[in-house]
Amino acid sequence: MxxxxxxxxxxxxxxxxxxxxxxxxxxxxxxxxxxxxxxxxxxxxxxxxxxxxxxxxxxxxxxxxxxxxxxxxxxxxxxxxxxxxxxxxxxxxxxxxxxxxxxxxxxxxxxxxTAMLAAAAHAGAPLGHDFCAINLSDNLKPWSTIEKRLQLAAEADFAIALYNPRSASRPDGFGRALALLNDAGHGDRLVIFARAVSTPEERIETVRLRDARPDMADMRTLVIVGNAAMRRVGRWVYAPRHAR
CATH class of the missing domain: 3.40.1010.10 (Tetrapyrrole methylase, N-terminal domain)
Incomplete structure (x- = not known):
């Protein structure tokens, strides 16, 4: 060949x-x-x-x-x-x-x-400690699997990069994910919404999880939910490298 x-x-x-x-x-x-x-x-x-x-x-x-x-x-x-x-x-x-x-x-x-690394770099260093990535699309796997992985990631205190959070055909899943993380007691965590990173339409917004709304994300958005240690330094956010 x-x-x-x-x-x-x-x-x-x-x-x-x-x-x-x-x-x-x-x-x-x-x-x-x-x-x-x-x-x-x-x-x-x-x-x-x-x-x-x-x-x-x-x-x-x-x-x-x-x-x-x-x-x-x-x-x-x-x-x-x-x-x-x-x-x-x-x-x-x-x-x-x-x-x-x-x-x-x-x-x-x-x-x-990948979008996770580009978003993290433009926001600071939110992936400076242990982290995971979860695709919120249920086109190729059941929602029950996504839900279980979110629960376990929250329990383990990973920073969580969420790919494909919300689309026209999947308008509800991201809201369910936010509710699950809030119910796990993580409402005070910082959440980064990084849309169209590295393009002229780039927009990065950081809020507390309790203030995050589903309509803040679409298919061009990468969402990073911080771990318990993630903190702000001016306009930047970062996760310290030392474990608690």
Whole structure:
């Protein structure tokens, strides 16, 4: 097989946050596949074929990418942020597991700056101690699983990065998550709402959990719920590195 497949992270939005490794892969690509808004971030050029698709077509997209690479194309599957964080790297390997005849392909996962890290950097250092990330979308897992993980993360006093908090098709889940954390006695915790980080529309707001509202988040928002030790220093927030 003479083709190749790279699974690349485009970072949170600013072109300056795309790694040189990813830029080189994009420059060498014959085909780009991904969710349409992410493919639109790749400039068209002669010899490059763009394959935008719907957000719910991950496995089909992954299978198409493997097939094109097997045909000798140099394929890049793009995700925002990091491709291994709630993104396309898992989908590609799931498709590969179902198609062992493609396992000899040259495949690379090229990391990117995920929204959690970009948001944390622009807010200060809220992930300075132990933390976890939870995807609030229940498209691929039941709400009961999300609820259990939120409860255990709150009990363990992790800072919690919440991905995909609220969308038009899922308007209620984030409110339920806030209620669960408030009921756990965490109303005084600091919560960071980081929307469209590294883009001209960036907005970062920090409030107490008891004052957080569901309508403060959408699908372009990354939410970080601080641990018990997180504190303010001027406009910054940070979690001390020492344990309590």
């Amino acid at each position: 003479t083709g190749s497949l790279s699974i690349a992270g485009l970072g949170p939005g600013d072109q300056a946050l795309i790694t040189p490794e990813v830029s080189a892969a994009l420059a060498a690509a014959t085909d780009i596949l991904g969710y349409a808004p992410y493919v639109a971030r790749v400039p068209p050029r002669e010899g490059l074929v763009l394959h935008p698709s719907d957000n719910r077509m991950e496995l089909q997209r992954a299978t198409d990418a493997l097939r094109l690479a097997a045909e000798g194309r140099h394929v890049v599957v793009v995700s925002s942020g990091d491709p291994g964080v709630f993104a396309m790297a898992s989908a590609v390997f799931e498709a590969l597991e179902a198609a062992p005849h493609w396992q000899g392909l040259a495949i690379r996962v090229l990391p990117g700056i």
